[in-house]
Amino acid sequence: xxxxxxxxxxxxxxxxxxxxxxxxxxxxxxxxRDEDAAQFSFKAGQFGxxxxxxxxxxxxxxxxxxxxAGFIECTFRKAGRVTKALRDLEVGDTAGFRGPYGNVFPIExxxxxxxxxxxxxxxxxxxxxxxWNCLDLRDKFxxxxxxxxxxxxxxxxxxxxxxxxxxxxxxxxxxTVDPGxxxxxxxxxxxxxxxxxxxxxxxxxxxxxxxxxxxxxLKFTFPVLDRLGFARASVYTTMENRMKCGVxxxxxxxxxGVYICxxxxxxxxxxxxxxxxxx
Amino acid sequence: MxxxxxxxxxxxxxxxxxxxxxxxxxxxxxxxxxxxxxxSDPGALCLDELxxxxxxxxxxxxxxxxxxxxxxxxxxxxxxxxxxPPRTVxxxxxxxxxxxxxxxxxxxxxxxxxxxxxARREATCVITLACDRFDEACFCTSLGFGPRAAEGSDILLxxxxxxxxxxxxxxxKGRALIAxxxxxxxEGTPGAExxxxxxxxxxxxxxxxxxxxxFEHPIWKEEFLSCLGCGTCTYQCPMCHxxxxxxxxDIHGGARCKNWDSCQFALFxxxxxxxxxxPAQAARWRQRLRHKxxxxxxKFGTEACVGxxxxxxxxxxxxxxxxxxxxxxxxxxxxxxxPAGAQP
Ligand code: SF4
Ligand code: SF4
Ligand code: FES
Numbered sequence: 001x002x003x004x005x006x007x008x009x010x011x012x013x014x015x016x017x018x019x020x021x022x023x024x025x026x027x028x029x030x031x032x033r034d035e036d037a038a039q040f041s042f043k044a045g046q047f048g049x050x051x052x053x054x055x056x057x058x059x060x061x062x063x064x065x066x067x068x069a070g071f072i073e074c075t076f077r078k079a080g081r082v083t084k085a086l087r088d089l090e091v092g093d094t095a096g097f098r099g100p101y102g103n104v105f106p107i108e109x110x111x112x113x114x115x116x117x118x119x120x121x122x123x124x125x126x127x128x129x130x131x132w133n134c135l136d137l138r139d140k141f142x143x144x145x146x147x148x149x150x151x152x153x154x155x156x157x158x159x160x161x162x163x164x165x166x167x168x169x170x171x172x173x174x175x176t177v178d179p180g181x182x183x184x185x186x187x188x189x190x191x192x193x194x195x196x197x198x199x200x201x202x203x204x205x206x207x208x209x210x211x212x213x214x215x216x217x218l219k220f221t222f223p224v225l226d227r228l229g230f231a232r233a234s235v236y237t238t239m240e241n242r243m244k245c246g247v248x249x250x251x252x253x254x255x256x257g258v259y260i261c262x263x264x265x266x267x268x269x270x271x272x273x274x275x276x277x278x279x
Numbered sequence: 280m281x282x283x284x285x286x287x288x289x290x291x292x293x294x295x296x297x298x299x300x301x302x303x304x305x306x307x308x309x310x311x312x313x314x315x316x317x318x319s320d321p322g323a324l325c326l327d328e329l330x331x332x333x334x335x336x337x338x339x340x341x342x343x344x345x346x347x348x349x350x351x352x353x354x355x356x357x358x359x360x361x362x363x364p365p366r367t368v369x370x371x372x373x374x375x376x377x378x379x380x381x382x383x384x385x386x387x388x389x390x391x392x393x394x395x396x397x398a399r400r401e402a403t404c405v406i407t408l409a410c411d412r413f414d415e416a417c418f419c420t421s422l423g424f425g426p427r428a429a430e431g432s433d434i435l436l437x438x439x440x441x442x443x444x445x446x447x448x449x450x451x452k453g454r455a456l457i458a459x460x461x462x463x464x465x466e467g468t469p470g471a472e473x474x475x476x477x478x479x480x481x482x483x484x485x486x487x488x489x490x491x492x493x494f495e496h497p498i499w500k501e502e503f504l505s506c507l508g509c510g511t512c513t514y515q516c517p518m519c520h521x522x523x524x525x526x527x528x529d530i531h532g533g534a535r536c537k538n539w540d541s542c543q544f545a546l547f548x549x550x551x552x553x554x555x556x557x558p559a560q561a562a563r564w565r566q567r568l569r570h571k572x573x574x575x576x577x578k579f580g581t582e583a584c585v586g587x588x589x590x591x592x593x594x595x596x597x598x599x600x601x602x603x604x605x606x607x608x609x610x611x612x613x614x615x616x617x618p619a620g621a622q623p
Binding site for chain 2: 003004005006007008009011032049051053054055056057077079080083094096214215216240241242244245247248249250251252254255256257259262276278279
């Protein structure tokens with residue numbers, strides 16, 4: 001992409017397709033040109049503009065960790081024109097990618113601490129990148145705990161990875177589904193994420209919390225973390241506002257004076273608390 | 280001695296530019312409306328109106344801009360952008376219009392540089408006319424500049440007694456154009472300036488702190504109920520710059536385009552989930568005011584409004600940003616900030 005055109009995407013080839021749920025799919029994309037692959041790098045938390053030529057662009061985080069590079073993955077729900085076109089792509093097809101954009105989770109500054117991940121529904125993808133990033137550097141952290149919930153059992157994404165995480169002895173996975181979303185063989189919790197989190201009462205001492213979910217989940221989860229004793233500066237989230245350009249031009253993504261695409265998408269709960277309630 | 284241009288020579292200036300293969304853009308009358316448009320004949324120049332309906336921004340940031348073309352084959356794909364904007368003389372903008380360019384430069388240039396905007400900027404020589412009249416929608420002076428400010432212009436023409444303009448060559452680009460068509464200019468002592476200054480209508484220094492303090496305030500509900508969300512104000516505004524990125528074409532070939540968009544549209548911020556951070560028109564107006572007078576000012580050191588009045592003249596329900604700024608000025612005076620938080 002050696003170009004002065006900031007809107008020009010890398011050309012990508014679809015390298016893998018995986019269905020997560022009935023309407024959520026993960027695409028693995030590889031760079032069509034070796035030069036692009038060689039100079040591309042990113043960090044956990046960053047996002048990009050994924051595109052299908054003829055359909056348009058869509059914003060998603062990079063869902064794979066930088067510790068497993070050479071490709072990028074995105075996980076999305078089929079909702080509109082672009083996500084439908086992305087879903088129609090098959091292995092070998094061409095796609096576009098612009099990025100990486102935005103700031104990062106300051107993972108190095110968490111070394112030596114425990115990390116608690118809390119995610120709801122389709123918000124696991126942005127967090128999956130960080131979870132694997134931490135697991136791939138497992139000896140740098142103390143306890144690693146993941147609390148993940150979805151509306152129904154069918155809506156849980158990355159089922160293979162959830163199984164792998166539940167079997168690992170060096171981390172703890174708490175899964176939950178909303179009341180009514182369980183199946184007869186469901187062995188996880190039943191309840192909304194904030195409630196389940198409060199009941200599980202993970203220790204807050206020397207612990208970083210990372211929360212990803214819809215605005216309503218954040219609203220109910222931050223107070224629980226307060227009660228559990230987490231300082232708001234140790235609670236991170238990634239904001240999923242609507243974006244178009246990703247580079248601070250198009251005026252779409254701001255919450256108050258903060259451009260999510262430039263100053264975010266990663267913020268601490270302390271920073272979020274200072275923003276006007278417009279997210 | 281100073282450089283002068285007789286008003287009757289304005290068209291000769293444009294003819295000279297056209298002869299030298301410049302594209303010439305200026306106010307022309309189309310279907311009864313005076314608009315900035317490309318001119319094929321200098322005779323079409325129309326200076327009857329104080330302000331055109333559209334702003335000059337579309338000659339730097341067009342309604343739709345091709346970002347690149349693509350073509351897809353069975354096993355390969357190619358993207359190309361062969362972008363080269365035409366060398367242009369843009370005449371007839373006002374001091375407010377020219378100032379909008381300087382303010383937009385900061386947005387399109389921060390961190391990532393939008394080459395489309397800057398290539399058009401570089402290729403365009405802006406000849407501004409200082410105003411000899413104003414109307415009730417004008418408020419440049421309230422924003423701390425005025426009708427003969429030179430900022431953003433390459434050449435400023437100031438009307439003076441004797442049916443002439445005093446010519447100020449502001450930039451090298453302006454000087455170069457003057458050198459190219461020097462025959463149309465004369466030397467002489469300019470007569471008295473005929474520049475009309477609208478009176479100052481509100482205290483700009485009070486607006487930002489008031490907006491910062493009052494994210495929640497009854498005026499957001501009371502004042503903006505009549506807004507239709509049509510987006511006219513933002514489309515006519517020289518400073519509004521929100522855009523969308525869309526593909527035009529199919530799976531074989533086409534182009535990705537940058538198209539104007541508007542924060543006044545309900546869909547603008549709508550999430551896929553159905554959640555909308557700005558669910559009501561009042562929230563969108565608040566965004567418009569805060570973006571122009573708080574966020575842009577914080578980020579880029581200048582307001583995203585130049586007081587041209589276009590949004591006021593063209594709003595179908597007569598909502599006036601000027602009225603609202605005057606109201607905010609009054610509110611601020613009635614309830615000043617606590618001294619600790621007060622702004623100088
Ligand atoms: S907000 Fe209205 S007055 Fe201000 S620059 Fe835009 S169109 Fe002109
Ligand atoms: S032009 Fe008037 S009605 Fe239309 S969006 Fe702007 S303020 Fe609302
Ligand atoms: S996504 Fe365009 S400004 Fe942030």
